[in-house]
Amino acid sequence: MKKHNFSAGPCILPQEVLKKAAEAIENFNGINLSLIEISHRSKEFIEVMETARGLVKELLNLPEGYSVLFLQGGASLEFLMTAYNLMKVNGKAGYMDTGAWSAKAIKEAKGFGDVDIFASSKESVYNHIPKKYTVPTDVDYIHITSNNTIYGTQFKEFPKTNSLLVCDMSSDIFSRQLDFSKFDLVYAGAQKNMGPAGTTLVIVKDEILGKTGRNIPAMLDYQTHIKAESMFNTPPVFPVYVSMLTLQWLKDLGGVAAIEKLNEEKAAILYKEIDKNPLFNGFAKKEDRSTMNVTFTLANDDHKEAFDKIWNAAGVSGIKGHRSVGGYRASIYNAMPKESIQVLVNAMQQLEKEI
Amino acid sequence: MKKHNFSAGPCILPQEVLKKAAEAIENFNGINLSLIEISHRSKEFIEVMETARGLVKELLNLPEGYSVLFLQGGASLEFLMTAYNLMKVNGKAGYMDTGAWSAKAIKEAKGFGDVDIFASSKESVYNHIPKKYTVPTDVDYIHITSNNTIYGTQFKEFPKTNSLLVCDMSSDIFSRQLDFSKFDLVYAGAQKNMGPAGTTLVIVKDEILGKTGRNIPAMLDYQTHIKAESMFNTPPVFPVYVSMLTLQWLKDLGGVAAIEKLNEEKAAILYKEIDKNPLFNGFAKKEDRSTMNVTFTLANDDHKEAFDKIWNAAGVSGIKGHRSVGGYRASIYNAMPKESIQVLVNAMQQLEKEI
Numbered sequence: 001m002k003k004h005n006f007s008a009g010p011c012i013l014p015q016e017v018l019k020k021a022a023e024a025i026e027n028f029n030g031i032n033l034s035l036i037e038i039s040h041r042s043k044e045f046i047e048v049m050e051t052a053r054g055l056v057k058e059l060l061n062l063p064e065g066y067s068v069l070f071l072q073g074g075a076s077l078e079f080l081m082t083a084y085n086l087m088k089v090n091g092k093a094g095y096m097d098t099g100a101w102s103a104k105a106i107k108e109a110k111g112f113g114d115v116d117i118f119a120s121s122k123e124s125v126y127n128h129i130p131k132k133y134t135v136p137t138d139v140d141y142i143h144i145t146s147n148n149t150i151y152g153t154q155f156k157e158f159p160k161t162n163s164l165l166v167c168d169m170s171s172d173i174f175s176r177q178l179d180f181s182k183f184d185l186v187y188a189g190a191q192k193n194m195g196p197a198g199t200t201l202v203i204v205k206d207e208i209l210g211k212t213g214r215n216i217p218a219m220l221d222y223q224t225h226i227k228a229e230s231m232f233n234t235p236p237v238f239p240v241y242v243s244m245l246t247l248q249w250l251k252d253l254g255g256v257a258a259i260e261k262l263n264e265e266k267a268a269i270l271y272k273e274i275d276k277n278p279l280f281n282g283f284a285k286k287e288d289r290s291t292m293n294v295t296f297t298l299a300n301d302d303h304k305e306a307f308d309k310i311w312n313a314a315g316v317s318g319i320k321g322h323r324s325v326g327g328y329r330a331s332i333y334n335a336m337p338k339e340s341i342q343v344l345v346n347a348m349q350q351l352e353k354e355i
Numbered sequence: 356m357k358k359h360n361f362s363a364g365p366c367i368l369p370q371e372v373l374k375k376a377a378e379a380i381e382n383f384n385g386i387n388l389s390l391i392e393i394s395h396r397s398k399e400f401i402e403v404m405e406t407a408r409g410l411v412k413e414l415l416n417l418p419e420g421y422s423v424l425f426l427q428g429g430a431s432l433e434f435l436m437t438a439y440n441l442m443k444v445n446g447k448a449g450y451m452d453t454g455a456w457s458a459k460a461i462k463e464a465k466g467f468g469d470v471d472i473f474a475s476s477k478e479s480v481y482n483h484i485p486k487k488y489t490v491p492t493d494v495d496y497i498h499i500t501s502n503n504t505i506y507g508t509q510f511k512e513f514p515k516t517n518s519l520l521v522c523d524m525s526s527d528i529f530s531r532q533l534d535f536s537k538f539d540l541v542y543a544g545a546q547k548n549m550g551p552a553g554t555t556l557v558i559v560k561d562e563i564l565g566k567t568g569r570n571i572p573a574m575l576d577y578q579t580h581i582k583a584e585s586m587f588n589t590p591p592v593f594p595v596y597v598s599m600l601t602l603q604w605l606k607d608l609g610g611v612a613a614i615e616k617l618n619e620e621k622a623a624i625l626y627k628e629i630d631k632n633p634l635f636n637g638f639a640k641k642e643d644r645s646t647m648n649v650t651f652t653l654a655n656d657d658h659k660e661a662f663d664k665i666w667n668a669a670g671v672s673g674i675k676g677h678r679s680v681g682g683y684r685a686s687i688y689n690a691m692p693k694e695s696i697q698v699l700v701n702a703m704q705q706l707e708k709e710i
Contacts, residue, residue, distance in 0.1 A: 196592060
């Protein structure tokens with residue numbers, strides 16, 4: 001039976017991408033060798049890396065002066081690389097605390113200097129994005145998390161600052177059109193909208209680097225990777241290749257403008273049912289609802305067994321909510337088809353009929 | 356035409372591993388989902404990670420008290436993690452300089468404390484492993500590189516020390532039987548004998564950690580990863596899975612004892628021809644010759660065009676030597692079949708006949 005894969009990440013990827021990725025494992029581009037057994041310095045792989053980097057620039061409409069890197073270590077390594085590369089010796093940074101991932105970023109930054117947490121929604125289990133706050137001005141940079149996977153909240157407007165703006169976009173990059181000239185450093189683990197786990201996209205404005213007075217280890221210094229065109233050491237070949245395929249798929253679909261429209265339509269179908277169906281409650285505040293992760297709970301937990309039976313029978317998978325929120329979380333990333341969302345909505349409606 | 360893939364890394368992997376890896380991309384274990392679109396916290400992937408870690412322990416016959424981790428960032432990130440985790444504040448470490456990768460490890464360690472380079476073969480273009488040296492005793496650890504991919508040299512005996520012994524085994528781990536109780540920390544990028552690029556194997560004796568007095572960022576602290584059973588953040592799912600498949604293949608073949616015998620036979624075939632054929636010279640000193648990377652040059656460079664034509668026509672690929680050594684390098688890792696080595700030997704013999 002076909003599965004409807006609502007996993008939060010690693011998550012659904014386009015079927016045609018999976019097919020091409022499998023082919024490349026057996027015979028890459030007809031060269032009678034596997035993608036994963038050729039040199040990363042071969043012309044074939046250099047072309048993959050350059051195509052992937054070029055697609056990022058094109059799809060996000062990046063201004064001049066930004067570098068695109070495919071690194072390793074996930075957002076978790078970026079938490080410390082951000083601070084290492086941008087926080088001056090005896091410096092200070094401003095962080096917004098909008099969820100568990102923000103909190104982890106804050107923890108790492110504290111190892112490098114002062115951290116001013118100038119806004120937080122922790123006390124309401126991160127069910128919204130703080131609105132009333134004063135952005136500190138005596139900081140080296142401001143850090144935010146654009147989409148909060150666990151809670152289903154998403155920044156619709158970004159803080160205005162004269163400092164550098166750093167954004168963890170792991171779970172909503174490539175999902176909507178943004179003006180990237182307003183950001184100085186953006187990072188994102190691949191495993192949501194871009195590809196499989198194992199590579200991290202970094203977009204950095206070149207001119208902000210090299211100004212902290214710190215002696216940064218080579219592998220943690222963005223300038224190392226910029227200079228080496230993202231090939232300082234052996235890159236994660238397969239994750240980069242699948243990211244390239246996924247970005248090509250997105251381009252063929254009409255790019256970020258087209259997927260943004262689709263994502264809004266998809267999210268609207270599900271939120272409409274949550275608001276209409278008396279058996280369910282949305283978790284995130286309406287004005288901050290994410291188009292990527294839809295969090296909801298049962299109004300009455302006694303219906304859990306019945307509901308779980310219905311969606312399981314329909315082939316839905318991966319909608320169990322995170323333990324800190326409970327209930328359900330439907331992750332509806334770029335590759336999620338509208339039909340799968342309808343299957344979930346049908347399951348919710350069936351519960352209403354049965355009760 | 357079938358290719359005979361002598362790439363230095365990423366490199367040849369067993370054909371049956373590639374086939375299974377391709378299948379898992381389309382439908383993993385018959386669950387109707389791809390390996391790369393399921394949660395890393397799913398029972399299916401946790402089993403992959405645990406099987407892979409278990410196979411490492413079993414195949415290497417690791418003693419009690421050692422942890423096995425699959426991390427990211429390659430040996431290049433380990434260069435600094437080694438120093439971060441083991442070099443005390445105001446501490447000192449002893450390094451042997453046996454090639455370009457040793458030199459990179461030394462460079463990173465210098466950011467953390469004093470480095471005593473107590474032996475080096477740099478002046479003879481790293482064509483041998485130093486034998487006469489005094490191991491320093493006033494150090495936090497000793498660091499060596501067991502196999503030097505670029506130059507084709509390999510430690511046959513390891514330095515004796517009362518300090519901790521750290522070894523970069525990126526290019527010969529799983530190729531020969533070793534007594535791992537003599538090592539305190541071993542690391543290896545996957546992309547030689549273990550799997551595709553994108554994961555790094557770390558084997559560490561638990562009791563040596565947490566003793567430096569340093570405040571280590573979470574992602575760079577081995578204790579973080581030990582505590583989280585190698586799942587502190589999203590692991591590189593596909594590289595770990597293919598590593599698991601490759602280790603299973605090795606176990607089915609008879610384990611490290613069986614592959615060691617095969618590797619010795621394979622290397623002997625090629626070195627015998629190098630020594631017998633007057634048109635070729637071996638690069639590395641005989642007593643230090645690697646069973647993984649065989650480096651050789653033409654006695655007369657005028658024969659280059661003729662030789663290149665012969666091996667190209669035979670389907671040989673990836674034997675161009677590293678620019679710092681020149682000539683040729685045949686990397687004959689675990690997955691390289693004897694037949695491919697015979698094809699290369701035949702090409703060398705054909706050149707002798709033609710000249």
